[in-house]
Amino acid sequence: MNSRDLQSTSPDEVEQMRAWRHAIHQHPELGFEETRTSALVAERLRAWGFDVITGIAATGVVGRLRWGQDESGLRLGLRADMDALPIEEATGLPWRSQSPGKMHACGHDGHTAMLLGAAQVLAKHVATGRLGPSGTLNLIFQPAEELGGGGGARRMIEEGLFDRFPCDAIFGMHNYPGMPTGRFYFRSGPFMASSDKVQIRFHGKGGHGAMPHLAVDPTLPAAATVLALQGIVARNIDPVKDTAVISVGRMAAGRTYNVIPETAELELSVRALDPEVRRQLQERIVAVVEGQAASYGVRAEIGYEHGYPVLVNSEAETRFAIEAARATFGADQVEGDALPLAGSEDFAFMLQKVPGCYLMIGNGDNGHDGGRPSGPCSVHNPHYDFNDHCLPLGAAFWAALATRFFSLYPRRKFQ
Numbered sequence: 001m002n003s004r005d006l007q008s009t010s011p012d013e014v015e016q017m018r019a020w021r022h023a024i025h026q027h028p029e030l031g032f033e034e035t036r037t038s039a040l041v042a043e044r045l046r047a048w049g050f051d052v053i054t055g056i057a058a059t060g061v062v063g064r065l066r067w068g069q070d071e072s073g074l075r076l077g078l079r080a081d082m083d084a085l086p087i088e089e090a091t092g093l094p095w096r097s098q099s100p101g102k103m104h105a106c107g108h109d110g111h112t113a114m115l116l117g118a119a120q121v122l123a124k125h126v127a128t129g130r131l132g133p134s135g136t137l138n139l140i141f142q143p144a145e146e147l148g149g150g151g152g153a154r155r156m157i158e159e160g161l162f163d164r165f166p167c168d169a170i171f172g173m174h175n176y177p178g179m180p181t182g183r184f185y186f187r188s189g190p191f192m193a194s195s196d197k198v199q200i201r202f203h204g205k206g207g208h209g210a211m212p213h214l215a216v217d218p219t220l221p222a223a224a225t226v227l228a229l230q231g232i233v234a235r236n237i238d239p240v241k242d243t244a245v246i247s248v249g250r251m252a253a254g255r256t257y258n259v260i261p262e263t264a265e266l267e268l269s270v271r272a273l274d275p276e277v278r279r280q281l282q283e284r285i286v287a288v289v290e291g292q293a294a295s296y297g298v299r300a301e302i303g304y305e306h307g308y309p310v311l312v313n314s315e316a317e318t319r320f321a322i323e324a325a326r327a328t329f330g331a332d333q334v335e336g337d338a339l340p341l342a343g344s345e346d347f348a349f350m351l352q353k354v355p356g357c358y359l360m361i362g363n364g365d366n367g368h369d370g371g372r373p374s375g376p377c378s379v380h381n382p383h384y385d386f387n388d389h390c391l392p393l394g395a396a397f398w399a400a401l402a403t404r405f406f407s408l409y410p411r412r413k414f415q
C-alpha cells in the first residue's frame with residue numbers, strides 16, 4: 001500500500017466523510033428529489049474553490065476545477081450517484097433513515113461521501129501543483145440512478161452534460177456487498193447487463209367458467225408463454241459465450257374462480273451482456289409471444305421498454321484505472337478481471353458517450369439488525385448499510401487516479 005497516497009486523506013477528513021455519509025443516510029431522497037443532498041454537495045464544493053453548477057437534471061450537481069492557462073489540458077470526469085430507494089430501513093443503526101419508507105439501501109450515500117472526500121484532497125493537490133500545470137476536473141453528482149431508463153445519467157446527458165463539461169475520460173464506482181472490504185474490482189469490456197422491461201397483454205374473450213367453448217381464454221397463452229420464454233435462453237443463446245436472463249416478475253389475470261377473464265398480463269425483466277444478444281432476445285420474445293397468441297386465438301399487445309444499456313468499460317481507461325489501484329493499494333487488493341454482473345447501472349449511458357471505466361469496491365458483510373452486524377447483505381435490502389471503512393479507500397483511489405491522469409499531460413494518450 002502506498003502510504004503517500006493514503007495520507008492524502010487525514011484522520012479529520014475521514015471523520016468528515018463519515019459525518020457527511022451519515023447525514024445523507026439519515027435524510028434519504030428519491031430520484032430527482034435530492035435537494036438536501038445536492039445542497040450539501042454544492043456547499044462543500046464551493047468551499048473548496050470549485051465552480052458549482054446546480055440544477056442539471058433537476059437535482060444534479062457538477063463541480064468543476066480548472067487550473068493553468070493552457071486550454072488543451074486534460075479533462076477528467078468522476079461520477080457519484082446520490083439517490084435513495086423506497087425501502088423501510090431495518091438496520092437499527094444510530095444514523096438510520098429519518099424519512100419513513102425511504103432508505104439508502106444501495107450505498108449511494110457512501111459514493112457521494114467518497115467523491116466529496118476526493119474533491120477536498122484534489123483541490124489541495126491543484127493548489128500545491130501536484131496535478132500538473134493545466135487541467136479540468138469535473139465531479140459529476142448524479143441524481144436518480146435507480147429510476148430505470150428515464151434515470152439521471154441519461155437526463156444529465158440530454159441536458160448537455162458533456163457539451164458543457166467535456167471529458168476525455170470518465171470513471172464511476174459502486175460498492176460491492178459480500179466482497180472483501182476495500183478490494184477493487186475491474187473488468188474491461190461488458191461489465192454490467194442491459195436491463196429491459198417487457199409488458200405483455202393477451203386479449204381474449206371473457207365468459208362463464210362453466211362454458212369455456214363460448215369464451216377465448218387468455219390465461220392459456222399467458223401460461224404457455226412463461227414456459228416458452230425460457231426456451232429462448234436455453235435454445236437460442238450461445239451457452240458458452242453469452243449471458244441472458246428472462247425473468248417473469250408479474251403474471252396477472254382474472255378476479256375470481258368462475259369467470260374466464262378478458263385479458264392476462266405478463267411483465268418481464270430481460271438482461272444481456274452484449275448489445276447483439278439484447279437485440280436477439282427482443283426479436284425472439286416478440287416472436288414467441290405472437291406465436292403463442294396466434295396458436296390460442298388471442299391478440300397480444302407487447303410494450304418493450306429499453307432500460308439501461310450494457311455497461312461497457314473501454315480497454316485503455318480500464319487498464320489505466322487498474323494500474324492506479326495496484327500502485328496505491330498493492331496488486332493483491334485489485335481484481336483486474338472480475339466476473340461481469342447481471343445487475344444494471346445507468347453510468348452505461350455516460351460510457352456510451354465518453355471512454356472510461358466503472359469499477360467496484362468490496363463492501364464486506366455489511367448487514368445490520370437491531371444496530372448490530374447481521375452478516376452478508378445485498379444492496380436493496382432493508383438491513384444493508386454502506387461500509388464506512390471504504391470511505392478513505394475510495395477517496396484515496398479517486399485521488400490517485402486523478403493524479404496519474406493529469407500526469408499524462410501533454411501526451412493525452414493512455415499507455
Ligand SMILES: [Zn+2]
Pocket residue numbers: 105106146379380
Ligand atoms: Zn441500486
Ligand SMILES: [Zn+2]
Pocket residue numbers: 106107108145174379
Ligand atoms: Zn446503486
